[in-house]
Amino acid sequence: MPDKLKFGFYWAASCGGCEVAVLDVNEKILDVVAKADIVLWPVAIDVKYDDVRAMPDRFMDVCFFNGSVRNSEQEEMAKLMRQKSNALVAFGSCAQYGGIPGLANLQGRKAILETAYRSEPSVENPAGTMPETRFRAKEGELTLPKFFDQVFPLDRVVDVDYYLPGCPPPVPLILGAVTAIFEGNLPPKGTVLAPAKTLCDECVRNVHVAKKMPDIKRTWEIQADMEKCFLEQGIICMGPATRAGCQTRCINGNHPCTGCMGPSPEVTDQGARMISALSGILRVDDEKNLSEQDVAALMNKIKDPAGTFYTYGLASATVNQRRRK
């Protein structure tokens, strides 16, 4: 009977959804714990940082790290997990691309702390107190992690062995990865553990090869037809620039794809690719009749390009943050 593997889970700047995704495997968790011991899982098990520091190097066979890195504690833990694991998996969109927390790069440390601790209307902070990394209380010195100016995907901090995309990673992909680990069947280091196709490839609504997008509509502006391609209804769907593997769960709920699985393999910048794709299909039937003002008015219907095209991937985009003056 081979020794049980040792798995660890750690969460950095994240929402907790990835921990829930692990539980979403439901009864299959019993198959997992039959072959692996979970030696670290802050949300579920009371293991302390000092216990992790005391582990021999590469003690964990696999550490699944979710969340991005945006403060010094998360940086320290990323490096610790790297040291104490044989294989480090960036689990979920945040670890892989920065995720939704990455949108904070549109603001920066100063603006964020100012809003959260001073200017937000619901804040009561007459003294204007701001968090500090060290504070001398009468009981002793208290410390807080340093809040970085930008959000980093995991692989900008440490070497990552595998990527499991999704917000959160879909259950079939999680189980696929775990099975590959148990069978000793993992692909080469650096692989994204998801299909190498775009979402459109696995979407039942993808009927017309030559798509035409008649207008730009927000999701609340029309009652979306449940069978027609979103783009053909004027609703922005990130499918053309997004990796497959989620079995179109959002589409099945009559919601367009928002791009959480990250870019398809040959694409380096998901948002730019989507901008390019949309420009190729918008108003193609009468584009020659549109004046520059018409085109500008059409494009201005997208109120938040960064939030729409880089919802999960801003921290790893070509231009990954707002310019600092």
Place this chain on the structure above:
Amino acid sequence: MSEGFEPRIVGFLCNWCTYAGADLAGTSRLQYPTNMRAIRVMCSGSVDPALVLQAFRDGADAVFIGGCHPGDCHYQSGNYKALKRTMMVRNLMKQLGIEEERFRLEWISAAEGAKFAQVVREYTERIRHLGPLNLAQPAARV
């Protein structure tokens, strides 16, 4: 604005129209600043927004696309796509804190050598006035 700042402008010029127009400016011995680095592309519609953003990230102070006039695209409708892409990218640039005018699309035909020289002259001065982009991308790694 820094002293003696020389703008670095990346120019994607379409083979059939603007690049030929630039050539005409050259053979006509028209003088214009050397700040624009010309890159010949087959169509203005083939310029990937990712390349435009990469130019900014890698140090360009401005990006220029020169294409055929509407209706004259060698590939029928590539320039219409270029127009749409330009508008969308400019809206994105606003959110990224980059002045929209650092990305410009102009229709310049093969016969418009003088227009090409004039546009380069004028755009270089405009960007000189705006100053360097200084898109300091701190810490690629922590």
